[in-house]
Amino acid sequence: xxxxxxxxxxxxxxxxxxxxxxxxxxxxxxxxxxxxxxxxxxxxxxxxxxxxxxxxxxxxxxxxxxxxxxxxxxxxxxxxxxxxxxxxxxxxxxxxxxxxxxxxxxxxxxxxxxxxxxxxxxxxxxxxxxxxxxxxxxxxxxxxxxxxxxxxxxxxxxxxxxxxxxxxxxxxxxxxxxxxxxxxxxxxxxxxxxxxxxxxxxxxxxxxxxxxxxxxxxxxxxxxxxxxxxxxxxxxxxxxxxxxxxxxxxxxxxxxxxxxxxxxxxxxxxxxxxxxxxxxxxxxxxxxxxxxxxxxxxxxxxxxxxxxxxxxxxxxxxxxxxxxxxxxxxxxxxxxxxxxxxxxxxxxxxxxxxxxxxxxxxxxxxxxxxxxxxxxxxxxxxx
Amino acid sequence: xxxxxxxxxxxxxxxxxxxxxxxxxxxxxxxxxxxxxxxxxxxxxxxxxxxxxxxxxxxxxxxxxxxxxxxxxxxxxxxxxxxxxxxxxxxxxxxxxxxxxxxxxxxxxxxxxxxxxxxxxxxxxxxxxxxxxxxxxxxxxxxxxxxxxxxxxxxxxxxxxxxxxxxxxxxxxxxxxxxxxxxxxxxxxxxxxxxxxxxxxxxxxxxxxxxxxxxxxxxxxxxxxx
Numbered sequence: 001x002x003x004x005x006x007x008x009x010x011x012x013x014x015x016x017x018x019x020x021x022x023x024x025x026x027x028x029x030x031x032x033x034x035x036x037x038x039x040x041x042x043x044x045x046x047x048x049x050x051x052x053x054x055x056x057x058x059x060x061x062x063x064x065x066x067x068x069x070x071x072x073x074x075x076x077x078x079x080x081x082x083x084x085x086x087x088x089x090x091x092x093x094x095x096x097x098x099x100x101x102x103x104x105x106x107x108x109x110x111x112x113x114x115x116x117x118x119x120x121x122x123x124x125x126x127x128x129x130x131x132x133x134x135x136x137x138x139x140x141x142x143x144x145x146x147x148x149x150x151x152x153x154x155x156x157x158x159x160x161x162x163x164x165x166x167x168x169x170x171x172x173x174x175x176x177x178x179x180x181x182x183x184x185x186x187x188x189x190x191x192x193x194x195x196x197x198x199x200x201x202x203x204x205x206x207x208x209x210x211x212x213x214x215x216x217x218x219x220x221x222x223x224x225x226x227x228x229x230x231x232x233x234x235x236x237x238x239x240x241x242x243x244x245x246x247x248x249x250x251x252x253x254x255x256x257x258x259x260x261x262x263x264x265x266x267x268x269x270x271x272x273x274x275x276x277x278x279x280x281x282x283x284x285x286x287x288x289x290x291x292x293x294x295x296x297x298x299x300x301x302x303x304x305x306x307x308x309x310x311x312x313x314x315x316x317x318x319x320x321x322x323x324x325x326x327x328x329x330x331x332x333x334x335x336x337x338x339x340x341x342x343x344x345x346x347x348x349x350x351x352x353x354x355x356x357x358x359x360x361x362x363x364x365x366x367x368x369x370x371x372x373x374x375x376x377x378x379x380x381x382x383x
Numbered sequence: 384x385x386x387x388x389x390x391x392x393x394x395x396x397x398x399x400x401x402x403x404x405x406x407x408x409x410x411x412x413x414x415x416x417x418x419x420x421x422x423x424x425x426x427x428x429x430x431x432x433x434x435x436x437x438x439x440x441x442x443x444x445x446x447x448x449x450x451x452x453x454x455x456x457x458x459x460x461x462x463x464x465x466x467x468x469x470x471x472x473x474x475x476x477x478x479x480x481x482x483x484x485x486x487x488x489x490x491x492x493x494x495x496x497x498x499x500x501x502x503x504x505x506x507x508x509x510x511x512x513x514x515x516x517x518x519x520x521x522x523x524x525x526x527x528x529x530x531x532x533x534x535x536x537x538x539x540x541x542x543x544x545x546x547x548x549x550x551x552x553x554x555x556x557x558x559x560x561x562x563x564x565x566x567x568x569x570x571x572x573x574x575x576x577x578x579x580x581x582x583x584x585x586x587x588x589x590x591x592x593x594x595x596x597x598x599x600x601x602x603x604x605x606x607x608x609x
Contacts, residue, residue, distance in 0.1 A: 008576070011454070015567050049569030062569055072569075 003297075009068050016072050019048055020079035028080040032351050035198070035205035037162045038083060046117015050076060050087055054241070055095045059107060061115035066241060066303035070248040074296075077252025081355035082206035084252060088245035089158045090114060094121030094167040096238045097183065101226040110165055110185065122163035124154040124212055125235060132368045134232045135177040139170040139214065141184060147221045148172070148184065150192075150214040156362075160210030161195035164188045168214075169231045176229065183231035185223045192217035203354030240306065240313055242363050243320040247299040250320075250327035250359040251292065257327075257352040258288045261334035264341075281337055288330045295323040314376035321369040324359035331356045384551075385438045386427040387491040389482065389512070390456045391417040392449035393502040405596045416452040417502075421459070421564040422557035423495025426527060428460035429562065430493075435529055438462050440489045444478050444585065446470050457575035458567035464578065465489070469585040474592035475500075479511035481585055486516060492551045493534075498523045498558040509556035519549040525560035 005013070023044050031038060045051055053069045055061025062068075069091065077084035095114050098107055113119040130136035139152025150170055157166075166186045173180030186193055196211035226234050262285050265276035275281045299319040305312040331353035335342035342349045360366045394400060395413040402408065416424075430436040441456035443449065444467040453464040467481055486494055494516075499506035513520035521527075521536035525544070528535045534549045539560075567575075 012569055012572060015458075015569065015572055019566050047568055048566065057570075062573065 005067075005071065009071055012064075012068065013071050013075060016048070016050065016075040017078075019044075020075050020083075024076065024083050025079035028082075029348065029351065031080070031082060031206035032203075033345075035208065037159070037208045038086075038206050039162075041083065042086065042117060042120065045076070045083065045087060051090055051117035051120070052095065052111075052115025053091050055091075055099055055111055055115040059099075059111035059115055060113075061095070061111070065307035066244050067300060067307050069241075070244050070299055070303040073245055073248040074252040074255065077249040078256045079252075080206070081249060081253050081352075082204045084249040085204055085207040086120065086159055088242065088249055089123055090117075090121040090163070092242040092245045093123035093235075093238055094165055094185075096241050097167060097225060097234055098185075100238065101183075101230075101234050103222075105222065106185065106225065114165065119164040120159050120162060121165045121167065122157050122159045123235075124157050124166050124168040126154060126156045128153065128155045128211075132364055134169070134181055134235075137169065137171055137181060139168070140174055141170040141172050141182060141219065143172070144218070148219045148224070150184065150186075150217040150219055152214050154212040156199065156209050157212050158207055158209050160208065160212055161188075161198075162208060166193070166212070167225065168212075169235060170214075172228050178232040179229050181231040181235075182228045183225040183234060184219050185225055186217065186219060190217055190219075202357055203351065204358060239363060240311075240316045243316045243369075244299065244303050244306065246359055246363045247295070247302070247316075247319040247323035250323040250356065251296055251299060253352055253356045253359070254288075254292050254295070254323070254327040254330040257331040257334035257349055257356070258285075258292055260347075260349055260352075261285065261288065261337040265337055268339075275337070284333050284337060288333055291322075291326040291329060295319070295326040298322050314373055317364070317369040317372040317376075320363065321366050321373070324356075325366060327356040327359050328353075384430075384436045384493060385440065385489055385491045386430060386436045386493045386495065387440045387442050387486050387489050388420070388423040388427040388456065388461065388495040389497070389508070390420045390424065390441050390443050390452040391497065391500050391502070392443060392445050392452040393417045393500065396501070402597060405594075405598070407597060414449065414451050416455040417497050417500060419497030419499060419501060419558060420452070420456075420495075421497075422559070422561040423497060423555070424456045424459050424461060425562045425564040426555075426557065427493075427495055428565075430529075431460070431462075436493075440465060440491065442482065442485055442489070443467070444469065444473070444482060447582070450580070453580070454572075454575060455567060457578045457580075458572040459565060460571070462578065463581065465581045465583065467585040468582055469588065471588060471590060472594065473588055473590050475505055475507035475511050476591045477588050478508060479515040481588060482512055483515035485583075486512075492553075494518075494552075494554045496554060496556050498556045506556075509554055513554035516552070516554065519553045520556070521547050521549055521553060522556045523558050524555050525558060527555060527561065 049062045052061030057063040114121050141148040141150050168184045171180045172182040192215045194213045198208045266274050268275050302312050302315040302319040334349045341347045392414050395415045398412045427439040439461045441461035441464045443453050447468045496509040523538040524536045526537035537546045
C-alpha cells in the first residue's frame with residue numbers, strides 16, 4: 001500500500017500550483033465583485049493543458065487519469081472556485097462523454113478544440129423542475145427527416161452563452177422515463193438555441209450560469225451522441241468522473257480557507273497571545289485539518305479505483321459527500337476564526353464560504369449522494 | 384548555432400532552511416531551477432524558435448538527485464540535458480573547468496549563465512566560465528540581439544545603461560528584464576520526460592574554497608511592532 005503520489009504527478013501538481021497562484025488567484029476577488037466570464041485566464045489554462053486533462057493525447061489532451069485530474073483540479077480550486085467549476089464541466093462531461101461514446105468523426109470534430117481550451121463545453125441536463133430526476137425531463141427531441149427537432153428549456157447551465165459546444169439531454173421517447181433520454185451535441189449559434197441572462201447567485205460568480213431555450217432547433221442525426229435512449233445511462237456513468245472533480249474542487253476551496261485561517265490564527269493576538277494558543281481556536285484548526293485530510297484520502301482513492309477500471313460509484317459518492325460537507329464546515333470555521341474580519345468582504349474567507357456552499361448541491365446534492373451510497377450498500381449486502 | 388544554458392539546482396525560494404551543526408540541513412528541502420537561470424533558458428529557447436539556434440542544451444553540475452532544474456529547463460523547451468554528477472561541494476572557480484569542457488563537448492558558441500546564483504549569492508560563475516573558455520563575457524544582460532554574427536548586449540549601470548558588442552563564441556550572464564520566462568505547461572512537462580538526459584560522473588575536481596563553519600542567523604533579531 002502506497003499513499004504517496006507518483007513523482008511525475010507531483011511535478012505536474014507543483015507546476016499547476018505555481019500557475020494557478022500566479023495567474024488565477026489574483027483575479028478571484030475582483031471576479032467575485034464584478035462577475036464576468038474569465039476568458040483570458042481560461043485561454044491560459046487551455047495552453048497549460050488544464051482544459052483537456054482526461055482527453056487522450058491523440059485528440060490534443062493530456063491523456064491523464066482521474067487521480068491526476070483530482071490533484072490538478074484541487075490546485076485550480078484553491079486559487080479560484082469559479083475557474084475550477086468551468087474546467088470541471090468541460091473536462092468531465094462533454095469531453096469525457098465524447099471520449100467514451102463519440103463516433104470517430106464526432107471526436108475529430110470537437111475534441112481537439114475542447115482539449116486545447118479553444119472551445120469550452122457545457123453540459124445541459126438540469127431543467128427548472130428536474131435535476132437528478134431525469135425521468136421528469138421535459139425537453140424533447142422529435143424525429144424529423146435527417147435528424148431531430150428540439151424543444152424545451154434548461155436551467156443552471158455553467159458557461160451558458162459562453163461555451164461553444166452544448167451537450168444536451170432531451171427525451172426521444174417521452175413515455176419511456178429515463179430510458180427515453182438521448183444526448184445531442186449543439187454548437188453555439190445553432191438557429192433556435194437561445195440563452196437567458198446570467199443567474200444571480202450566492203457564490204462562484206465568474207462561473208456564469210444561464211438558462212437555455214430550444215425552439216424548433218434542428219439537430220442533424222450525426223450530432224446525436226451514442227444510441228437513442230442511452231443519454232441518461234451515459235450521463236450517469238460520466239457523473240462518476242464529474243463527482244470526483246467536484247470533490248477535488250471542494251477540497252481546493254477548503255484548503256484555501258484552512259490555510260488562510262491557520263495563518264491568521266498565528267498572527268492575530270488577543271489577551272496577549274496568538275489566538276491559536278486558545279484551545280477554542282486550536283481545536284478548530286485541528287478539526288479542519290483532519291477533515292480535509294480524510295476527504296482527500298476518500299477522493300484520491302475513488303479516483304485511483306476509477307483509473308484501475310473499477311466501477312466506483314459508491315466510493316465517488318462518498319468522496320463527493322465528504323469533501324463538499326468538509327468544504328462547508330471548514331469555510332464556516334475559517335470565517336469564525338477570522339471573527340469580524342471573516343465577515344468582511346475585504347478578506348477572502350467569506351467568499352470561500354459562499355463559493356463552497358453549492359458543492360453540496362450540484363452534481364447531486366448530499367442527499368442524493370446518500371441515496372446512491374445507501375443503494376450500493378444494500379446491493380453489496382444482498383450478494 | 385548551439386546554445387548551452389547553465390541551470391542551477393537551488394533550494395526553492397520559499398523553502399525554510401535549517402542549520403544542522405555547521406552545515407545546512409537540506410533534507411526535505413524542495414529544490415528548483417534558480418530564477419536567475421530561467422532568463423537564460425527562455426532566451427535560448429526564443430533564439431531557437433526564431434531559427435537562430437539549432438539546439439539548446441541545458442547543463443548542470445551537482446549531486447545525482449539534482450535534476451529538478453534540468454527537468455524544468457527541458458519542460459521550458461531545452462532540447463537535451465547534461466548533468467555533471469558530483470557530491471563534492473565545488474565553488475564556482477572549481478566548477479568552471481568541467482563546465483567549460485562540457486560546453487566545448489556540446490560544440491556551443493553561446494552560453495547563458497544566471498547573473499548570480501541564488502544559493503550562495505555568488506556572481507562568480509559566469510566570469511569564471513568565460514575565463515576558463517577564453518571567451519568574452521557580457522554580464523548582467525537585460526537586452527540581447529544578434530547582429531551580423533556578433534552579440535549586442537545591454538546592461539544597466541548607475542546612471543543608465545551600456546551596450547556592448549562582442550564576437551561569438553561568448554558567455555552571457557542574465558538577469559531580470561532580459562525577458563519574461565514562460566511557464567512549463569503540462570504537455571511540455573510530459574514531453575520533457577522523453578528528451579535525452581545525459582548523466583556524466585565528475586571525478587577528481589578539487590574545491591578551491593572550503594566552508595569552515597556555518598551558523599544560523601540569531602533568532603533574537605525579531606522585529607518590534609511600532
